[in-house]
Amino acid sequence: MCERILLSIGSGGEEMQSFLQDVVFPAIGSEIHGDSALIGEVALTIDSFVANPPVFPGGSLGTLAVSGSVNDLVASGARPTALAVSLIVEEGTEVELIKNVLTDIRITSQRCSISVVTGDTKVVPKGAADKLFVTSAGIGKRCLAFAQPTAGDHVITTGDLGRHGAAMLIANNKYQLKTSIESDCAPLHWLIDVLKPFEGHIKWMRDPTRGGAATVLHEFAKEFRLGVRVYEERLPVQPEVRGICELLGLEVLHLPSEGQMLIVCDSAVSEDVVESIRLHSPDAAIIGEVTAEHQTVTRMVEGAETFVPMLTGEMLPRIC
Amino acid sequence: MWSFSSDSPVRIMEVCGTHTHELFRTGLRFSLPPWVKLISGPGCPVCVTDDRDLAKVIMMAREYELTVLTFGDMLKVNTEFGSLASLRSEGRKVEIVYSPVDAVTYAKQHPDERCMFVSVGFETTMPSAAVAVKEAIELNIGNLFFFVNHKLLPPALDALLSTGDMDIDGLILPGHVSAIIGRRVYEPILLRHGMPGVITGFTKDHMRTGINLLLNLVVHHEAKVLNAYPEVVQEDGNPQAKELIEKYFEPTGAHWRGLGFIPNSGAKLRPEYNHLDAEVAFPVSEPMVHPPHGCRCGDVVLGTVDPVDCPLFGTVCTPQNAVGPCMVSSEGACAAWYKYGGLRHV
Amino acid sequence: MKILEINGKKAIAEFLNVQREIRLDAVPHAKVGDHVMVHAGLAISLISSEEALDIQNMWKELGEDVELFI
Numbered sequence: 262m263c264e265r266i267l268l269s270i271g272s273g274g275e276e277m278q279s280f281l282q283d284v285v286f287p288a289i290g291s292e293i294h295g296d297s298a299l300i301g302e303v304a305l306t307i308d309s310f311v312a313n314p315p316v317f318p319g320g321s322l323g324t325l326a327v328s329g330s331v332n333d334l335v336a337s338g339a340r341p342t343a344l345a346v347s348l349i350v351e352e353g354t355e356v357e358l359i360k361n362v363l364t365d366i367r368i369t370s371q372r373c374s375i376s377v378v379t380g381d382t383k384v385v386p387k388g389a390a391d392k393l394f395v396t397s398a399g400i401g402k403r404c405l406a407f408a409q410p411t412a413g414d415h416v417i418t419t420g421d422l423g424r425h426g427a428a429m430l431i432a433n434n435k436y437q438l439k440t441s442i443e444s445d446c447a448p449l450h451w452l453i454d455v456l457k458p459f460e461g462h463i464k465w466m467r468d469p470t471r472g473g474a475a476t477v478l479h480e481f482a483k484e485f486r487l488g489v490r491v492y493e494e495r496l497p498v499q500p501e502v503r504g505i506c507e508l509l510g511l512e513v514l515h516l517p518s519e520g521q522m523l524i525v526c527d528s529a530v531s532e533d534v535v536e537s538i539r540l541h542s543p544d545a546a547i548i549g550e551v552t553a554e555h556q557t558v559t560r561m562v563e564g565a566e567t568f569v570p571m572l573t574g575e576m577l578p579r580i581c
Numbered sequence: 582m583w584s585f586s587s588d589s590p591v592r593i594m595e596v597c598g599t600h601t602h603e604l605f606r607t608g609l610r611f612s613l614p615p616w617v618k619l620i621s622g623p624g625c626p627v628c629v630t631d632d633r634d635l636a637k638v639i640m641m642a643r644e645y646e647l648t649v650l651t652f653g654d655m656l657k658v659n660t661e662f663g664s665l666a667s668l669r670s671e672g673r674k675v676e677i678v679y680s681p682v683d684a685v686t687y688a689k690q691h692p693d694e695r696c697m698f699v700s701v702g703f704e705t706t707m708p709s710a711a712v713a714v715k716e717a718i719e720l721n722i723g724n725l726f727f728f729v730n731h732k733l734l735p736p737a738l739d740a741l742l743s744t745g746d747m748d749i750d751g752l753i754l755p756g757h758v759s760a761i762i763g764r765r766v767y768e769p770i771l772l773r774h775g776m777p778g779v780i781t782g783f784t785k786d787h788m789r790t791g792i793n794l795l796l797n798l799v800v801h802h803e804a805k806v807l808n809a810y811p812e813v814v815q816e817d818g819n820p821q822a823k824e825l826i827e828k829y830f831e832p833t834g835a836h837w838r839g840l841g842f843i844p845n846s847g848a849k850l851r852p853e854y855n856h857l858d859a860e861v862a863f864p865v866s867e868p869m870v871h872p873p874h875g876c877r878c879g880d881v882v883l884g885t886v887d888p889v890d891c892p893l894f895g896t897v898c899t900p901q902n903a904v905g906p907c908m909v910s911s912e913g914a915c916a917a918w919y920k921y922g923g924l925r926h927v
Numbered sequence: 928m929k930i931l932e933i934n935g936k937k938a939i940a941e942f943l944n945v946q947r948e949i950r951l952d953a954v955p956h957a958k959v960g961d962h963v964m965v966h967a968g969l970a971i972s973l974i975s976s977e978e979a980l981d982i983q984n985m986w987k988e989l990g991e992d993v994e995l996f997i
Binding site: 609612613614617652679683705706708709710712715760761789793796797813814815819821 | 952953954966967974976993994997
Binding site: 265266267268269274275276279435436437509510562563564565566567568570573574575577578579 | 605612899919
């Protein structure tokens with residue numbers, strides 16, 4: 262482990278895992294798993310949000326903050342009930358930006374009928390933060406229990422993958438690419454009600470944010486000592502997202518989504534589950550299955566099966 | 582007519598790192614007959630960049646407080662003097678660009694920073710780097726300097742084939758490099774060594790066609806150089822691109838990881854552009870570097886050992902904690918083996 | 928990438944609805960609508976669709992007993 266924090270630790274891939282194991286868990290004295298915790302029937306989550314730029318096509322730090330916490334609660338089977346939001350603002354930041362972000366927080370939380378019940382604001386000297394950092398904590402009530410996953414279960418996505426990551430690569434204009442995609446960032450508060458009738462058949466859920474679908478599927482495979490096989494031709498991915506991946510040499514399964522959930526469920530109900538989700542999100546699809554292959558994530562492309570690597574390092578364009 | 586088996590297989594080398602990566606990613610590697618063994622060659626620019634050159638970049642950036650601009654794969658390569666990523670964590674600016682021309686734009690927008698573009702890559706990236714030099718001159722950009730460390734493929738192939746212990750039956754030649762240099766240039770080198778070669782592109786279909794053609798040449802003992810990528814690669818390459826290269830760069834001796842020093846196998850700025858040469862503007866003493874203990878990147882680049890034969894592979898050396906550049910670069914053979922390796926046939 | 932518009936030595940090119948400015952210094956005869964191979968922001972080759980057919984001829988050149996191994 263290096264003595265200084267490198268940016269790659271924040272990419273959510275393997276470096277983050279080592280950082281948690283080597284630094285965080287020993288120092289904090291306990292192992293923390295999952296994006297939210299259950300304390301009795303109450304689910305608790307907390308997340309920090311940084312985005313460059315803070316307002317982007319399809320949303321802002323505000324939309325992200327609400328969606329992120331709501332989706333983490335939903336992933337643990339909880340119905341979100343309240344949020345707390347805290348801002349760290351860099352000296353000199355335009356008030357207009359803060360207003361826009363707060364408005365998005367209000368609109369997004371109204372969409373899922375929850376309210377922001379408390380908050381905090383700190384201002385730091387110019388240069389000590391990049392315009393605005395938002396932290397949001399959420400609580401929810403547990404109302405969906407998960408069954409034990411087994412080989413043969415199906416893997417579902419609620420919608421197209423990688424769009425938030427692609428939209429941010431466009432919005433920060435680092436590589437001067439232009440296209441018209443918007444971030445998918447949105448709360449999935451409705452998902453609990455959609456899945457409730459299938460309780461007992463739902464095995465696992467996770468929102469594929471930082472590190473993308475590949476990372477959360479690896480986490481699933483590790484946690485349950487199972488494998489996952491996804492089918493390339495079944496992955497819902499917008500052409501623009503594919504285009505960005507091709508041009509920059511990126512793996513689409515490493516790009517984050519901020520408004521999707523990956524769900525593992527019994528194969529007997531998977532088609533019905535997808536049909537119910539499609540009433541809210543038309544691109545939902547069964548993208549793969551759980552295998553008995555120990556802790557491996559693979560992808561079928563034209564009859565050949567290859568590993569899906571976890572993200573390592575920062576997501577950077579490949580030039581040979 | 583021919584007899585190959587999995588005990589004495591046909592050994593074909595994919596010279597280019599992108600082929601290595603795509604052969605794994607598309608799964609084509611796993612559909613090869615058992616009597617064919619693929620060997621990854623030296624065609625990953627990051628992997629063959631010598632430690633001392635990267636160490637120099639880091640020393641220059643520290644000493645002269647430079648903003649470093651380069652391609653993404655260079656960021657994590659570790660030397661005894663640190664990596665570009667660790668340089669950034671110390672507070673120096675390190676910017677990743679998609680195109681060398683973007684480095685000119687960056688320098689123009691940041692006139693108060695002294696910028697150094699670290700220009701690596703084979704013939705493919707050289708015309709683009711040449712356009713950046715041209716643009717920097719035309720726009721009279723005073724704060725951008727070029728650390729030119731390009732590598733030339735034909736002299737390296739010649740050196741590779743001349744080392745006695747190479748046991749290779751055929752070469753899969755890179756599509757993009759060949760788009761610049763053409764097909765004909767390979768002929769004298771490969772034919773001298775009785776070596777068949779096929780230029781091919783990077784889709785699964787391209788690679789399948791290219792490998793089929795190459796295997797036909799190999800089993801019939803025909804030392805020919807075929808172009809299986811004619812929609813992109815011309816007989817003599819791209820004359821305008823070659824002109825750009827010749828106008829701004831000239832050949833020089835270069836250190837290659839694994840291959841050592843090869844005369845005329847690198848490129849540097851022509852002396853008339855000395856005022857843009859980072860090594861002239863920011864002199865540093867020649868750094869002493871020692872290759873990481875136990876690392877066999879040099880042999881992997883030569884194709885004499887597979888990545889799994891390295892004692893560090895997968896244990897000490899992994900993509901998130903890479904010892905050698907073949908594991909760091911996403912084009913590197915070790916990274917491809919680690920990420921996709923050991924997979925079954927389907 | 929497909930060239931959408933040309934402005935001197937610069938052009939806007941598109942791939943799967945994604946656009947980027949590229950340089951045409953090495954393909955001076957490129958026209959709007961042409962497909963080019965782009966590397967590091969520079970078009971390095973005009974892609975000709977007819978020549979893909981030349982592959983067929985190459986098989987013939989190798990003789991009758993060409994085998995498909997994969």
